[in-house]
Amino acid sequence: MEGEVQTMARTRIMVNDVGFYLAQGQDDTDLKNRIEDAVRSGGEFVEFVVVGNRAVSVLVSASTHVVISVENVEFDPRDTGDGGAPYGGEFDLL
Secondary structure (H helix, E strand, O other): OOOOOOEEEEEEEEOOOOOOEEEOOOHHHHHHHHHHHHOOOOOOOEEEEEOOOEEEEEOOOOOOEEEEEEEEOOOOOOOOOOOOOOOOOOEEOO
16 A cells, blocks of 8 residues: 555664664574574674674673564665665664
C-alpha cells in the first residue's frame, strides 16, 4: 500500500553494558555460537558488523556479559551490512 512504512529487524548486542546495533545480514544465531565458542576456549575476539557498516571486534571471555535483543524498526536502505561501504559518523553505540 502507498504510504505504508517498511520495517526491518534490528538486532542489538550489549557487551558489558556497551551496546551496538548489528548491521543487516548479521546472523544472530551464528554470532551467539561464536560467543559461546569464545567463552569455551578461554577467550578470543569475536567480530561483527554494526549499523554504519563498520566492523567491531570484541574480546569475549568467561567474565563477559552479553545480551542480544531484536526489535522491528523503520527500514533504512543504507544498512546493508557491507563493511566496504560505511556511512555515518561514530559507531552506533547505545
